Structure formats: structure tokens, C-alpha cells
Amino acid sequence: MKKKISFFIICNLFLAIGLFAQQPTPTFAIGDSSFLLNGKPYVIRCGEMHFARIPKEYWRHRLQMAKAMGLNAVCAYLFWNFHETELGKFNWDGNADVAEFCRMAQQEGLYVILRPGPYACAEWEFGGFPWWLLKQKDIKLRTQDPYYLERSRIYLKEVGRVLAPLQVSDGGPIIMTQVENEYGSYGNDKEYIGKVRDYLKEAGFSIPLFTCDGPSQLKNDVRDDIFSVVNFGGNPQANFKALREIRSKGPLMCGEYYPGWFDSWGTKHHTGSVGNVVKEIGYMLDHKASFSIYMVHGGTTFGLWSGANCPPFLPQTSSYDYDAPISEAGWDTEKYYALRKLFSGYLQDGETLPAVPTRNPVIKIPAFTTTEVAPMFSNLPAFISAKQVQNMEAYDQGYGSILYRTQLPGGPASVLNIQEVHDFAQVFVNGRKIATLDRRRNENSCKLPATQKGDVLDILVEAMGRVNYGGYIHDRKGITDKVFITGSNGESKELLDWKIYPIKLSNDGIPAYVKFRQGKTSMPAFHKGKFVLNKTGDTFLDVSTWGKGLVWVNGHCLGRFWNIGPTQTMYVPGPWLKKGSNEVIVLDYTGPKKNVLAGLELPILDSLTEKATVKKHRKDGQALVLAGVKPAYQGSFDTGIAWQTAKFNTAQGRYFCLEALNAHRENDPFTTMAELYLLDENGKELPRNKWKVVYADSEEIQGEDGKADNIFDLQNTTVWHTKWQGDSPKHPHQVVIDLGALQHISGFKYLPRQESPNGRIKDFRVYLSQTMFKGL
Known part of the structure; x- marks a missing residue:
């Protein structure tokens, strides 16, 4: 009897081994017209979320939210400085455990698109680069600088050690890996891109590799041997056309589709239209184009990890809400349900939408005061x-x-x-x-x-x-x-x-040498307070009576605050709180009006208190004088939202002035513009990294982010908008740009405002000068 049972078990074991051996290895490939998952056409419905901006305890909830909205993949940046905080010391534990995040995504039925860098951007400190790279005085980042390449190679090899085993070809969830990030907006050294690609292959990545960039920058980093996707925030038809001009074959994909935008200190909170988002993603789905929503869930840039843009220098807020479909605290929104409804009509065979997860509990914390202080100058x-x-x-x-x-x-x-x-x-x-x-x-x-x-x-x-x-x-x-x-x-x-x-300072607490005493001060200082809870949950710490600085709760750094706004609260994840006594430490550089804190049930994301939120590009009484100056060109733009090009005889100039004479809409006093490029004598786009706006006759900086710098920030979702709040100056409207050096200019490219017809330029003049225009 035992022999028969043993024989039966052995037979079944061999049968199981045989069946296992017959299971095909999962495959993901790039076909001539579509992505191919296990040999079948596949449309990627992806959303970006950054594990570093989400408490690890909430990773699964956020992934479940993405799946329930109708996504089949998530896109994830790796931030090099998050993993190699000290030279040669890597961390992949706790909130840095990206392998666990990927496994969790797979468990929730989501594939992963990996964006390891070495450069990321993402409004993250230093674009993800470790600060210690700058100890090399002559380092040239994102180039073939030997030291930079050596450290990048070491980092990517470590990424491969941790994540290459999780590729789809090995049964994991990772289907594609990005090479660098939006390099075409920075440089055009395609050999450098090739080296980063080689480092990824050396690190063990055998799945498809890709690059991404805006439509105008694609040509700077596209290589025939690396797949390309295009990033945009509107007009998918025109932007996919730009992709087709440099990539005649392959599936269409938007690598970053913007449903909202990030916030900077002293500027208005950004939002994105629900209707436009649904319309444009619907267009992509109708044309079987893949996409990744940047961001589907923004989260929070905890600690000291928030970055900045320049020029002008604009540091970003710790809240990375982004007006994303899934809010900073992981809540479902109107945009979420509109997209869930849209996606329900485009599910692939066998797909169903799970129920939307419930929101995590939210609590109030009654107002309390800080009672101890450690003046900075006494604690050095x-x-x-x-x-x-x-x-x-x-x-x-x-x-x-x-x-x-x-x-x-x-x-x-x-x-x-x-x-x-x-x-x-x-x-x-x-x-x-x-x-x-x-x-x-x-x-x-x-x-x-x-x-x-x-x-x-x-x-x-x-x-x-x-x-x-x-x-x-x-x-x-x-x-x-x-x-x-x-x-x-x-x-x-x-x-x-x-x-x-x-x-x-660090993300894990204040320096050990800081000593507290009872009292208060308006000088730069650390302030300590306590509050008691009988239950925990998410909350939003009200810091509106404080000045400028950082907050730690139970040793976790929530990020930066600044009373100029737009954010006046700080998101506190429930898992970072505890029943009983909780400790708050506030570092305030400028001093509080009141030493009071409270936990709110709703965030305050759009409350500006600084009167002049952004420096205007026109001084009081200043007026550009163009009388007697001969235009280099004058013409008219067509209606619509497509890129338009004006060409003229090559001329030299350091200062470029575009004067809008009127708008297409009758009696429209505004001028708006999304993006502007100048063309050199060969018709190629001039680099814009040294450009500086020196004059704009009118800018709306109170009611919205309408500063003139937006015309060369590489984002077609942000615009120069002349003033509309309070008064609306009439045409003509002018913007003057210092190009940083004398240039040969043969024309320019203009992108109208995308989501609204107001202010779209009709008739215009262009002026060039080798010296500053009169009146400036």
C-alpha cells in the first residue's frame, strides 16, 4: 500500500513539474504598432506614484486606489539620493524598499514601469542626485564627466542587483525601464545616453528600455536603438504627430500626461480641468495609445527632499498634491471618478474594476501650544x-x-x-x-x-x-x-x-546637541510641544501662525512650511501618530505669530498671504520704448492650439521682444502664451537655459500663476497671462527676453494657450537688439 501511495505521489510530482515547465515565460515587447504582452497587443494605462512620497504603511492602499480607478500599471521614479545618502552606503530598507513596492504592485494586479535615473527631476531635491556629487568642484552633471559616469554606473549596478530579478521576463512586474530622464531638455549628447543605456544592460536589465521627452526636445536624445515616448499636458493629436516625425514605427505612448501641476512657495495652487483630462485621455484610448498620468497620486515630499526651479528661483512646496486624481492624503476625487468611468469602457479581456478602497480615517487634534524652546544661536x-x-x-x-x-x-x-x-x-x-x-x-x-x-x-x-x-x-x-x-x-x-x-539637519530628527528650556522666542529656534490622542488617523497640521521652517512629529520630518503660502497645513500620516503622548518639534527661522498648532480634517492648499507673491518683470513707472525701432518681423498667427512657426531673415540680437497687438477673440484685452522657442541661422532651436525675462508689461500673479517666465519652462500647461484681476490693461502687450549672449536668430516657434482661447495672439511684431531696449 505504501509503495502504491509513494508511486502515486511521485507520478503527480513529475506531472506538476512537467506542467510547470510548460508554463510560458512572460514576455513584454515593442511591436511595429503596439506593445505586445505575451505576444498580444496591449495598451498601457499607467499612473505615476512615488513610493518615497508615500508612507510605506499606505503603499498598498494607494496601489489599490490606482487599480480601482482602472489602471493596469504604475510608473515609479527612483531617487538616487534617497538610496545613497552617503557615498558608497546604499539603503533599500523601510520607505526605500522599492523591491517590496514592486512586489506589492504585482500582488494588486499592476505592472511597473521603472525610472531609475540617474537623473529624475520630479520636483525632488537636486533632481534625485546625491548632494555629495557637488563636493567635486569641477563636476559636470549629465555629461561624460568621468567621476559622474563612474558614480552613475555604480548606482545603476546596485539598482540592478535589487530590481533586475523583478523583470517580467523573470516573472516579476517590471515591463520597461527608462534611460535617464527628459535629457533633450538639457543636452544633446546621444553618446552619453548610450552609456547610461549600457550601464542598465550591464546591471541586468533585458526588458525594453526607453527615453522620454517633450515634443520639441525629442530630437536631442532620440536614438534608433532605444524606444521613445513623448511627454505632454494637452493636445495629444499634435504631440503624437511630433513623436511620429522622429519615430515612424512603434506604439504611441505619452510618458507623462499632466492632470494638474505642482506648487511653489508664494504662487497660487495649481489645478487641472477634469473635462480636459477626460477628453484627452479618451482621445488616447480611442487611438490605442498608451499613457502614464503624471501624477495619478502625488503624495508628499516629506523631509528635506523638495526641490526648486530656476530661473527664477522658485522652491517647491512639500505638498505634492498636484491636483491628481488621488489626492495627497489618498482620497478619491471628482477627477478620480470621471477617469474610472472613462476606463470602464476600455477594459481589456478579462479585466474588471475592483471596488474603490475606503479612505483612511481622519482625526482632529485640538489646538495646543509649544512650551519649550531651543534658540538656534544658543545651540550651535x-x-x-x-x-x-x-x-x-x-x-x-x-x-x-x-x-x-x-x-x-x-x-x-x-x-x-x-x-x-x-x-x-x-x-x-x-x-x-x-x-x-x-x-x-x-x-x-x-x-x-x-x-x-x-x-x-x-x-x-x-x-x-x-x-x-x-x-x-x-x-x-x-x-x-x-x-x-x-x-x-x-x-x-x-x-x-x-x-x-x-x-x-536630517529627515529623522533634530541634532543631538540641541537642548530645550521652558519659554518662547521670535529668534531662529526649535520649539517643542506635545499632544495626547485616544485614537490615531491622518490629519493636517495647521502651521498658519508660524513663520518659516521645518516640522518633525514623533521623529518624522513632515517637510517645509512657509507662511507666505499657498499651503498652510502639513499632511500627517496616521501611522506616524500613536495613542497617548505625541511630540512635535518646529524649527522656525523667522519666528511665529502664535506658538499654536492644531490638526485639521481638511488641508489648506491655496492660501497666499504674501502680497507680492512673485517678482514682477516691470518696475513701477517702467515702460518699454519701441518708437523708432524697426521690427525684425511682423505677422499674424492662426487660430487653434498647434505650434506655429514664424521665419525671417537672420538677424543678430541679445534682447528679443515679442509684441502682441491683439487677440483672436474680439474685445479680448489679454495676451497668453504657453511656450516660445527661437531658431538659429540653421533653423534649429536655441538653448534656453540662460534665458531671463527682463520685462513684461503685464502679468497676472495674484489670481493665477501667469508670470512671463512660464513661456520657457518646458511645460505647455503653464502660461504667461497678462493681468486680469483688478484691471485688464489693453493691447499691445510685450515681453522682453535677455538671451544671455549675442545670437543669430532666423525665426521663432510659438505655442498658444492650450485649454482656453482667451489671449491667443493674432497680430504681432518682433524686435531684436544687441543692447537693452530703451526704457528698460
Whole structure:
């Protein structure tokens, strides 16, 4: 009997092994007209979410939300600096456990598109690069710089060790991997792209590789041996046409489709139209085009990880709500249900929509006050003696703030000049604040009162987050060059012999040397308070009575706050709270109006308190004088939202002026513009990384983000919009751009505002000058 049972078990075992061996290996490939999953056409309905912006305890909930909305894949950036915070020390545990995130996605029925970098952007500190790369004074990022390539190769090899086993060809969820990110908006060295591709292959990635970029930048980084997708926030028909012009075969895919936008300090909260999003994604589905919604869930840039754009310097908020279909706290929204309804009509064979997960519980926390304080100037680390000032990185510091202290020579009132402030400085003489300098406004000098020899000068500089995009990413923090005094006679003298205090901050808590006492202060300080809970849940910490700084709750850094807005609350995930006593520490650089905190049930995402939220590009009384200046070209634009090109005889100029004479809509006083490119003598687009708006006759910066800089921010969802709140100046409207150097110009390309017809330019004139125009 035992022999028969054993024989039966063995037979069944061999049968099971045989059946297992016959199971086909999953495949994902790129066909001539469609993606092929296991040999069959497949449309990718993807959404971007970043595991680093979501508490690990909520990963599954957010993935389930994406699946229930109707997605079949998620897209995920890796941020190099999140995994190699110290040179040579990698972390893949806790919230950095991307392998677990991918396995979890697979368990929820979602494939994964991986975007490992080495460069990411994503409004993340330094675009994902580790700060310690900037310790190399001559490093050239995103080039064939030997040190940069060496460290990139080591990083990508480590990524492969962790994630290559999770490729679809090995039974995992990862179906595609991106090579670099939007490189065409930065450079055109296709050999560099080839090297990054080779590093990924060397790291073990055998699945399809791809690059992504905006429609105008595709030609700068497209290689025949790497698949290409296009990024856009509107007009899919025109943007897919641009993709087809450089890639005649292969499936169509939008790598980043923008349903909203991110927020910067001092600017209005961005939202995106539900109707436009549904219409444009519906167009893609009707044409069997794949897409990834950036973002389907933005989450929160916790800690010190938020980045900045430049120029102008605009640090981004910690809230990364993005007006995404799934809100910052993981809530279903009107946009969510509109897309769920849309996707229900395009499911593939065998697909069904799961029920929408319930929201995580939300709690209120009654108002409480902080009761202890640790003044920053009384809680300093050991100092470093230095003849001249240097940037943070030179002192082996990545994040936080830095105090520069010296004794003044004494003398009459003068001007203190700092080259340069990165990013927010407060200047003190003998402990009394005399000035605040804000990089957003290019403030690098202040009046210095009459002083005595030996008076103490303190310059406290806060790093707001390194530039994450464009040509200014080599963004070192603190004081980048030198400090000098200029007297009334115009003579300057550099200040020397400094004590440097690197105030290093981390995401895991405040420095151990900080000691609290009972009391309050309006000087830069840490403040401590406690609150008691009988139940936990998500909440939104109201910081509207505080100044500017950072918050830690039970050791978790929630991110940055700034009373100028637009966000006045900070998202607190329920798993970071506990029943009983909870601790809050607030670092406030400028001092609170009230030492009061509370937990709200709803966020405050759109409350600006700063009167001049963005520096206007027109001074009071300033007026551009074009009388007697001959236009280089004049013409008319067609109606519609497509790119339009104007060409003329090549001329030289450093200063470019576009003057809008009227709009297509009758009695429309506005001018709007999404993007602008200039063409060189060969008809090629000129680089825009050194461009600077020096004049705009009118900008709407209160009612919306209508600043003129938006015309070269590479995003067609943001626009220059002339003023409409309060009054509406009539035509003509002008914008003047300093190109940074003398250029040969043969034309330009203009992208009208996409989602609305108001302000679309009809008749226009173009002016070029080698010197600044009169009146400016």
C-alpha cells in the first residue's frame, strides 16, 4: 500500500513539474504598432506614484486606489539620493524598499514601469542626485564627466542587483525601464545616453528600455536603438504627430500626461480641468495609445527632499498634491471618478474594476501650544575656522542651514554684499536682525548700519532645496563665493576670518546637541510641544501662525512650511501618530505669530498671504520704448492650439521682444502664451537655459500663476497671462527676453494657450537688439 501511495505521489510530482515547465515565460515587447504582452497587443494605462512620497504603511492602499480607478500599471521614479545618502552606503530598507513596492504592485494586479535615473527631476531635491556629487568642484552633471559616469554606473549596478530579478521576463512586474530622464531638455549628447543605456544592460536589465521627452526636445536624445515616448499636458493629436516625425514605427505612448501641476512657495495652487483630462485621455484610448498620468497620486515630499526651479528661483512646496486624481492624503476625487468611468469602457479581456478602497480615517487634534524652546544661536555645533566663506558642500554638509560669523572692522553706514545667497538669509549685527535676503527675488545685499570695530556679524543661510531641473542644477548652498562691504565712496573690502557653523539637519530628527528650556522666542529656534490622542488617523497640521521652517512629529520630518503660502497645513500620516503622548518639534527661522498648532480634517492648499507673491518683470513707472525701432518681423498667427512657426531673415540680437497687438477673440484685452522657442541661422532651436525675462508689461500673479517666465519652462500647461484681476490693461502687450549672449536668430516657434482661447495672439511684431531696449 505504501509503495502504491509513494508511486502515486511521485507520478503527480513529475506531472506538476512537467506542467510547470510548460508554463510560458512572460514576455513584454515593442511591436511595429503596439506593445505586445505575451505576444498580444496591449495598451498601457499607467499612473505615476512615488513610493518615497508615500508612507510605506499606505503603499498598498494607494496601489489599490490606482487599480480601482482602472489602471493596469504604475510608473515609479527612483531617487538616487534617497538610496545613497552617503557615498558608497546604499539603503533599500523601510520607505526605500522599492523591491517590496514592486512586489506589492504585482500582488494588486499592476505592472511597473521603472525610472531609475540617474537623473529624475520630479520636483525632488537636486533632481534625485546625491548632494555629495557637488563636493567635486569641477563636476559636470549629465555629461561624460568621468567621476559622474563612474558614480552613475555604480548606482545603476546596485539598482540592478535589487530590481533586475523583478523583470517580467523573470516573472516579476517590471515591463520597461527608462534611460535617464527628459535629457533633450538639457543636452544633446546621444553618446552619453548610450552609456547610461549600457550601464542598465550591464546591471541586468533585458526588458525594453526607453527615453522620454517633450515634443520639441525629442530630437536631442532620440536614438534608433532605444524606444521613445513623448511627454505632454494637452493636445495629444499634435504631440503624437511630433513623436511620429522622429519615430515612424512603434506604439504611441505619452510618458507623462499632466492632470494638474505642482506648487511653489508664494504662487497660487495649481489645478487641472477634469473635462480636459477626460477628453484627452479618451482621445488616447480611442487611438490605442498608451499613457502614464503624471501624477495619478502625488503624495508628499516629506523631509528635506523638495526641490526648486530656476530661473527664477522658485522652491517647491512639500505638498505634492498636484491636483491628481488621488489626492495627497489618498482620497478619491471628482477627477478620480470621471477617469474610472472613462476606463470602464476600455477594459481589456478579462479585466474588471475592483471596488474603490475606503479612505483612511481622519482625526482632529485640538489646538495646543509649544512650551519649550531651543534658540538656534544658543545651540550651535562646533565651528570651523576659515579665512574666506565657502558653500555648504565644502564643509561636508548636505542639508539644513549654515551660520557664518565674523567681526566687523567698524565704520559708517555701508552696503553688505553677498555673492550669492542660496537660498534664504537673515543678517544680524550683535544679535539684532537687520535684513532678510530671499533668493526668489535675487536679493544679495542689504544696508549695513554704522558699526564699531569688533561688532559681530551673523549671516544665517537656509538651504531651501537644490534646483531639480534645467541648466542651473549645479546648485551649491549657503554662500557660494564671498562677502564684502561697499562704502559710500564705492570702494569694497572683503570680510575675512570667519567662524562657520554647519547646522546639519536630517529627515529623522533634530541634532543631538540641541537642548530645550521652558519659554518662547521670535529668534531662529526649535520649539517643542506635545499632544495626547485616544485614537490615531491622518490629519493636517495647521502651521498658519508660524513663520518659516521645518516640522518633525514623533521623529518624522513632515517637510517645509512657509507662511507666505499657498499651503498652510502639513499632511500627517496616521501611522506616524500613536495613542497617548505625541511630540512635535518646529524649527522656525523667522519666528511665529502664535506658538499654536492644531490638526485639521481638511488641508489648506491655496492660501497666499504674501502680497507680492512673485517678482514682477516691470518696475513701477517702467515702460518699454519701441518708437523708432524697426521690427525684425511682423505677422499674424492662426487660430487653434498647434505650434506655429514664424521665419525671417537672420538677424543678430541679445534682447528679443515679442509684441502682441491683439487677440483672436474680439474685445479680448489679454495676451497668453504657453511656450516660445527661437531658431538659429540653421533653423534649429536655441538653448534656453540662460534665458531671463527682463520685462513684461503685464502679468497676472495674484489670481493665477501667469508670470512671463512660464513661456520657457518646458511645460505647455503653464502660461504667461497678462493681468486680469483688478484691471485688464489693453493691447499691445510685450515681453522682453535677455538671451544671455549675442545670437543669430532666423525665426521663432510659438505655442498658444492650450485649454482656453482667451489671449491667443493674432497680430504681432518682433524686435531684436544687441543692447537693452530703451526704457528698460
